[in-house]
Amino acid sequence: MSQRVAFIGVGNMGAGMAANQVKAGRAVTAFDLSSAALDKAVAAGCKPAGSVAEAVADAEVVITMLPAGKHVRQVYEHDILPNAPKGALLIDCSTIDVDSARAVGEMATGFRFGDAPVSGGIMAADAGTLAFMVGCDEADYPAFEAALTPMARVVFHAGALGSGQAAKICNNMLLGVSMLGVCESLALAEKLGLDPTRFFDIASKSSGQCWSLTSYCPWPGPVEAAPSNRGYNGGFLTALMLKDLKLAQEAAAKAGAATPMGAQAEALYQLFDGLGYGQKDFSAMLQLMRGKLDELA
Ligand code: NAD
Numbered sequence: 001m002s003q004r005v006a007f008i009g010v011g012n013m014g015a016g017m018a019a020n021q022v023k024a025g026r027a028v029t030a031f032d033l034s035s036a037a038l039d040k041a042v043a044a045g046c047k048p049a050g051s052v053a054e055a056v057a058d059a060e061v062v063i064t065m066l067p068a069g070k071h072v073r074q075v076y077e078h079d080i081l082p083n084a085p086k087g088a089l090l091i092d093c094s095t096i097d098v099d100s101a102r103a104v105g106e107m108a109t110g111f112r113f114g115d116a117p118v119s120g121g122i123m124a125a126d127a128g129t130l131a132f133m134v135g136c137d138e139a140d141y142p143a144f145e146a147a148l149t150p151m152a153r154v155v156f157h158a159g160a161l162g163s164g165q166a167a168k169i170c171n172n173m174l175l176g177v178s179m180l181g182v183c184e185s186l187a188l189a190e191k192l193g194l195d196p197t198r199f200f201d202i203a204s205k206s207s208g209q210c211w212s213l214t215s216y217c218p219w220p221g222p223v224e225a226a227p228s229n230r231g232y233n234g235g236f237l238t239a240l241m242l243k244d245l246k247l248a249q250e251a252a253a254k255a256g257a258a259t260p261m262g263a264q265a266e267a268l269y270q271l272f273d274g275l276g277y278g279q280k281d282f283s284a285m286l287q288l289m290r291g292k293l294d295e296l297a
Contacts, residue, residue, distance in 0.1 A: 002027045005147075006059035006084070008052055008075060009094070010041040013118070014065035016126035017093070017151045019044035021063075023128075024150035031055040052079035061089045061147045068243075069100030076104045086110040089143050093118055093132070095244060098165045098251050101135065105161040112140045115161065116148060117168040121236055129153040133171075135163035169251060172244035176265040179212040179283055186219050187289035197221050218283035227281035231297055235281030242269040242278070 007018040007030045015037065021028045022045035030046035031054070032038045042048050049055035052075055056062050062084055066072050072094050080090065090113040092104065101115035114136030124130045132148045132155045134141065141157045148155050158167040185208065189199040200222040204214045216235075217223040227235030245266040252259040272278075272285055280296060287296050 004029070004058055004060045006031070006049070006055040006062045007041070007046065007065070008032070008055060008062065008080070009065040009067075009071075010037045010046070011065065011067075012122050013093075013125045014063075015040050015044065016122065016128075017063070017065060017130070018046050019126070020128040020151045022046060026061075026150070029055045029059070053083040056080050056084040056088070059084055059088055061091065063147075064090075064092045064094060066092075066094045068094070069096035072096050073100050073104060077107060081108060081111070084111070087112070089140075089147055090114070091116050091144060091147060095168055095247070096165060097247050098162045098169075099254070101165045102162040105135075112136070112143065113161070114140065114144045115164040116144065117164050119168065119171060120153070124153070125151070132156065133158040133164045133167040135159060135161050135165065135167075137161075165247075166251070169244055169248040172241065173248040173259065173262040173265065175212065176241055176245050176269065176282070177261045178210050179216070179218065180265055180268060180285060182210065182212045183218050183283070183286040183289045186286060190290065212283070216283060218286035226283065228283055228286070232281040232284035232287075235283070237278065238269060238273055238280055238282045238284065239278035241282040242266070242273050245269055 003026045005021050005026045005028045007028055010018050010030050010032045018028055018030055018041050028046040029049050030041040031049040031052050038048055062080055072092055088111055090108055090111050093116050095117045105113045114134050116132045116134045119131040128151050130152055132152050134144050135158050136144055145155045158164045186196050190196050196219045200217060216226050218228050220228040248262050249266050272288055277284060284296055287293050
């Protein structure tokens with residue numbers, strides 16, 4: 001008999017992820033507060049449920065993909081933990097604060113709970129090529145890996161409970177900081193009269209090389225697949241980068257860690273979001289550095 005999966009939160013990311021569970025032959029029951037989101041999941045082969053309680057009632061695996069920590073805490077405390085069968089594998093794939101992930105895991109006695117946030121956006125969710133970083137007990141990890149594989153390009157065991165979220169925010173803080181460095185350098189190259197695409201050729205083969213430059217170049221042209229070639233539409237939204245940078249700063253303050261570059265990145269993305277560019281890809285920051293915001297439609 002196929003494995004019974006309950007999928008809670010089938011929005012932009014969850015829709016494709018649930019569809020890939022169906023494609024892997026699992027019996028997926030979905031629930032979302034939005035009927036439009038639920039209809040899309042049903043069209044992809046999920047069975048609809050009328051509530052979280054109904055969705056999880058006979059589930060072997062429960063996957064949540066929700067906006068933020070407060071939704072995750074509430075749904076687990078009031079709906080999932082009182083209604084899911086004991087022993088079920090509970091996987092939260094949302095990006096949330098480390099404390100909420102740990103608090104939910106500690107509440108989940110009698111279950112196997114793991115935090116498993118993802119790297120990759122809506123296209124990777126649809127294609128089943130997300131990277132998962134899992135925080136869970138070592139002994140439970142093989143079960144988490146097997147449950148996540150239909151949605152994944154790669155699955156990592158990051159460490160104990162909360163480590164998945166820790167890995168996610170550290171990675172995204174690094175990405176936010178490196179993108180700003182790339183934008184600033186390209187803007188300076190231009191001001192100094194250097195052709196930015198020539199600078200790209202040089203830096204991408206020199207010590208300035210990094211993913212933000214060579215795989216996601218904010219200057220239109222050198223990297224065909226980059227959002228800079230599509231008016232900075234799609235990609236990884238500034239608003240989501242800002243969310244992750246805020247989570248990183250919150251975690252750093254609690255841990256007493258000095259993250260001055262992360263703090264600066266948060267402030268700059270906050271400014272950019274406040275100027276109305278939250279729905280643009282985060283590499284559009286290049287145009288702020290160039291003083292050419294008018295080039296963003
Ligand atoms: P989304 O808003 O499109 O989807 C979230 C869904 O959860 C919505 O459909 C909403 O109706 C539903 N929901 C909210 N509260 C609920 C509840 N109590 N019960 C049932 N359903 C409920 O968001 P998304 O873009 O799919 O992101 C989901 C998570 O993934 C977030 O934590 C986000 O930070 C993370 N993430 C997003 C991306 C991305 O590119 N969109 C990439 C990586 C990680």
